[in-house]
Amino acid sequence: EFTTEQQALMRVITDAYNKHQIPQDVTKKLLQDQYSTEENFLLLTEMATSQVQVLVEFTKNIPGFLSLDREDQIALLKGSAVEAMFLRSAQALNKKMPIGHTEVLEERIHKSGISEEFIKPMFNFYKSIGELHMVLEEQALLTTITILTPDRPYVKDQPAVERLQENVLDLLRKMCVLHHPQEPQYFARLLGRLTELRTLSHYHAEMLASWKVNNHKFTPLLCEIWDVQ
Numbered sequence: 596e597f598t599t600e601q602q603a604l605m606r607v608i609t610d611a612y613n614k615h616q617i618p619q620d621v622t623k624k625l626l627q628d629q630y631s632t633e634e635n636f637l638l639l640t641e642m643a644t645s646q647v648q649v650l651v652e653f654t655k656n657i658p659g660f661l662s663l664d665r666e667d668q669i670a671l672l673k674g675s676a677v678e679a680m681f682l683r684s685a686q687a688l689n690k691k692m693p694i695g696h697t698e699v700l701e702e703r704i705h706k707s708g709i710s711e712e713f714i715k716p717m718f719n720f721y722k723s724i725g726e727l728h729m730v731l732e733e734q735a736l737l738t739t740i741t742i743l744t745p746d747r748p749y750v751k752d753q754p755a756v757e758r759l760q761e762n763v764l765d766l767l768r769k770m771c772v773l774h775h776p777q778e779p780q781y782f783a784r785l786l787g788r789l790t791e792l793r794t795l796s797h798y799h800a801e802m803l804a805s806w807k808v809n810n811h812k813f814t815p816l817l818c819e820i821w822d823v824q
């Protein structure tokens with residue numbers, strides 16, 4: 596039931612998703628022993644910066660993205676970065692993490708100056724993603740759908756983004772039927788995660804503000820993508 600275009604779209608997106616990952620030498624730093632709040636924050640900053648670079652490279656491979664208006668490309672990246680990073684890290688944390696990265700990452704996030712009120716929704720989200728047991732293709736498509744959200748701030752040509760997103764939504768719907776035939780509601784559950792992601796990105800804006808108040812420094816790339824400093 597997949598058209599040839601849909602098969603090509605699936606392959607391009609999945610290959611890009613597999614190709615662009617945070618390098619092992621960065622993620623293995625999670626296992627370093629330094630655990631002070633300062634070192635944790637620096638490590639998380641480095642990982643977030645690396646994750647943004649991975650996200651930009653992945654996004655450039657989404658068919659049709661580079662044909663969008665240049666300013667709209669930037670608006671989509673800035674508008675979706677936190678959500679896409681939440682999703683990517685949730686998928687990574689729920690995958691069989693190399694030698695216990697999961698617990699260590701949780702520890703580092705807990706001890707990086709993030710207030711408790713954000714930690715709870717954050718780890719609830721990680722758990723809810725884990726419970727979905729998405730296959731890789733579904734993860735890649737859901738991340739793509741998040742990036743191709745037309746109603747981000749400052750997007751001028753929303754219909755152009757809608758057209759791209761609709762193709763990926765249609766493909767994801769079919770993938771869900773294929774991989775989760777017993778769960779007719781599975782596609783709807785996946786889209787429900789996108790709503791939760793929007794709430795998390797509001798929490799994230801407050802996290803950034805509280806880090807700034809405590810005079811935490813971000814990298815130029817994070818400052819640019821999150822309009823801080």
Ligand SMILES: O=C(O)c1ccc2nc(N3C[C@H]4CCC[C@@H](C3)[C@@H]4OCc3c(-c4c(Cl)cccc4Cl)noc3C3CC3)sc2c1
Binds near residue numbers: 680
């Ligand atoms: O072991 C792996 O395979 C693996 C793969 C990817 C991966 N991504 C990871 N992270 C860690 C962190 C949490 C998820 C997004 C970012 C990348 C990184 O973001 C830290 C962060 C966040 C953030 C947090 Cl704390 C949670 C969720 C999303 C974000 Cl952007 N916000 O600001 C920051 C920096 C301190 C400035 S850990 C990890 C391990």
